[in-house]
Amino acid sequence: MSDRPDLQKDLDSKIFRSYYYLKEELTTFCRAEGLPVSGGKKELTERIASYLDGGEIIAEKPVARKKSGVGFITDDTPIEPDFVCSQKHRAFFEEKIGKGFSFNVAFQKWLKANTGKTYGQAVDAYYQIREEKKKGGTKIDSQFEYNTYIRDFFAENQGKTLKEAIKCWNYKKSMPGHNRYEQADLEALVL
Known part of the structure; x- marks a missing residue:
């Protein structure tokens, strides 16, 4: 199983984008680096990737409430x-x-x-x-990768447990690349 790199300011943005990070990890990084912490996971990811590419800080989008x-x-x-x-x-x-x-x-x-x-x-x-x-x-909207993964896991693996689905999810998110369910993820159950 591959080890996911820690989110640090010297991380290459391409490597950063190829791994799954929790929103909590993204906001912690933003706070530590003085970046805005508002927005959803997509906005935070874009803000951090831009920052890692060259230090540019993407400003928050003002939210107008009517x-x-x-x-x-x-x-x-x-x-x-x-x-x-x-x-x-x-x-x-x-x-x-x-x-x-x-x-x-x-x-x-x-x-x-x-x-x-x-x-x-x-x-x-x-x-x-x-x-x-x-x-x-x-x-399911794209920012809810976990929910999509779990739903797809059960669609392909009736009779499996939520504990098994989560074990496969944890394996998947530790790997570079997309976070969609694949049959090969069942390898996590034999590790």
């Missing part, structure tokens, strides 16, 4: 532009869907992409998204 301009929400209320999840929205959806409601990623994307549709249509979309998720039809 207050919701919608008043009382009904089924016929149109979804406002620049939708932001708020307590008012949560209360509406919990009333319609129940206490099990959550602003999952797929539903948030739907809301932001469907400005002008009604909140009644949003409730229908929520149920549809939930059904697709049950069937395994939802796409």
